[in-house]
Amino acid sequence: MTVTLADVAARAQVSPATVSRVLNGNYPVAASTRERVLRAVDELDYVLNGPASALAAATSDLVGILVNDIADPFFGIMASAIQTEIGGPGGRAGGERLAVVCNTGGSPERELTYLTLLQRQRAAAVVLTGGAVEDEPHAAAVAAKLRKLSEAGTKVVLCGRPPAPDTGAIALTFENRGGGKELTEHLIGLGHRRLGYIAGPEERTTTRHRLEGHRAALAAHGIEEDPRWTVHGRYDRRSGYEATLELLRRDPTLTAVVAANDSVALGACAAMRESGLRIPEDVSVAGFDDLPFSIDAVPALTTVRLPLAEAGARAGRIAMGREEAPPGGIATIRGELMVRGSTGAPRG
């Protein structure tokens, strides 16, 4: 029914071994033989059996990319860049690899299960993007899994995620703390003293680091923070909208709001507008990430640009062994403050 290597071999009048070697091309095969084999492959419309070949060779060409939310361009941009470098079809790289992205939905259980599934498939490499969950048992479980993967020969790269010590994983980490600090300092520099902060989900590293940066800036300028000025939510627009209304309820005198990311900031802008506040005249709003739509907002969003595509590309190259890992297996990637129309000096 299905065509196998043996069928091709028979047709080309060679042994299966020869066909395999032609297909893998790492063994001398006479040109005439090769051609005969290739013709047979073509005529029979032969397709290699992946599992069988993975089993025999004890390696596979599968590369996994884990993302928290596939519908969020933050991850989409990274995934796309990684995939290009991995050399999925048409990618820059040579061999054809099946670069697949797995959507964890931010759930640690799913993340773990996907890692197991990839381990099961003997994936050639795994790239984990985005912040990690800080819940101890899970963090430990993930670390253990990563170590196992590394030991089994799977290259593990973290992209935009804090290092995982002793796991053999290479980490490209975003400088969220520094970026957050710089952003808030910009606002302070404009004269703001009453700043709200819409944070992401509590237990995520990204959330914590950005918030820490914000607080560091406040502290550095002797601004005492009112606990009411921080609200936690999800990394989406809806959450930003609701959190802003809450913030406004708690303290209507805020002159600026810093959001956990651009989507949240957009939601914040919407809430402000509906509350009759002009941006930036009445209140300033700032985001984080600088996703493509941020420049389109009205007014355009002040934010911290993260080089997502570059980071992803680098992660992909490292995963493929086409670029050396950074010294110590850790690289820190800085963001860049983009000052635009959504922030200005406070009233008065």
Add this chain to the structure above:
Amino acid sequence: MTVTLADVAARAQVSPATVSRVLNGNYPVAASTRERVLRAVDELDYVLNGPASALAAATSDLVGILVNDIADPFFGIMASAIQTEIGGPGGRAGGERLAVVCNTGGSPERELTYLTLLQRQRAAAVVLTGGAVEDEPHAAAVAAKLRKLSEAGTKVVLCGRPPAPDTGAIALTFENRGGGKELTEHLIGLGHRRLGYIAGPEERTTTRHRLEGHRAALAAHGIEEDPRWTVHGRYDRRSGYEATLELLRRDPTLTAVVAANDSVALGACAAMRESGLRIPEDVSVAGFDDLPFSIDAVPALTTVRLPLAEAGARAGRIAMGREEAPPGGIATIRGELMVRGSTGAPRG
């Protein structure tokens, strides 16, 4: 080095066959035995070898999802919904499947290569999302590939893509033509007679269908279209921005612009604003898809809502055989006109 089924069997004092049966759970195994095996699995930290099991069982738990652009929420939303239903980890479904999304970047070659890769892996199912390319040789090649996949037992589902006759593929198609017509009729109803159209890439089915709907509406109302009123571009914001400037240059008297999708519409809005035109007072702008950000635009975008998540979920269920295929293997999914602030009556 790596733990195999045999190791587990030895430890549990049973035969490999029994371990396999415990793990697959489709054969009677005494409770006590099962428990012993499970304990051994746990103690040895055993992970099934995917390729080996796929080879022996001649099936795999891999499911492929092809998208044109992973960084575009249009695809992200569908992919996410599909993946949930496929029952990737944590999904609604039972067995653990590796639902993977493959980014074709809109390139037909890549699409083909990914299909081959998936075929090679003996994927359990494949879902193709988004419009197809109309280039004849490629369309034929893709159709042939889909037929092969179907024949090999891979379930093929098209989500938001026109039917592929005689390939065995189930199609859930968006009613792009009807949606486009309705949208333009809304504009005509408001009094517009001079409408620009920013279309997507020439060779895509989605592009053609939406444009046809637009033209059908014009024709139905006796409006003769000026060829200068249509510009082709990509499905992104940048393209919308540039196309709008071009449109304005060609005919500054346009009172409305219909965009191929929401991203394009956003770019159009930006271009309008920079050209000193108010929306909708001076010019109306409409999009398509109703992505989450569309409601956030200022003014909010009039657009056609496509039930992306629902369609994706349904495609996923059909791919898993958990929902019956529509009669004839084809279902048409209608969009819903969402009238919002970006469209209004023309001046005067």
Add this chain to the structure above:
DNA sequence: GGCGTGACAGCAAGCGCTTTCTATCCAACA
């Protein structure tokens, strides 16, 4: 003329799992 040598090609042993068929055991039944 014998033989080392290079260049290919083939043999055959797995890779780790699934599954059919067979063996075993014990309870129940006649």
Add this chain to the structure above:
DNA sequence: TGTTGGATAGAAAGCGCTTGCTGTCACGCC
């Protein structure tokens, strides 16, 4: 007590490929 059959467990034959090792052959050199 002999027999039948249900419930489990095991033996073993692959699944389709890769690859180390073993030929085989033609050349050219001493």
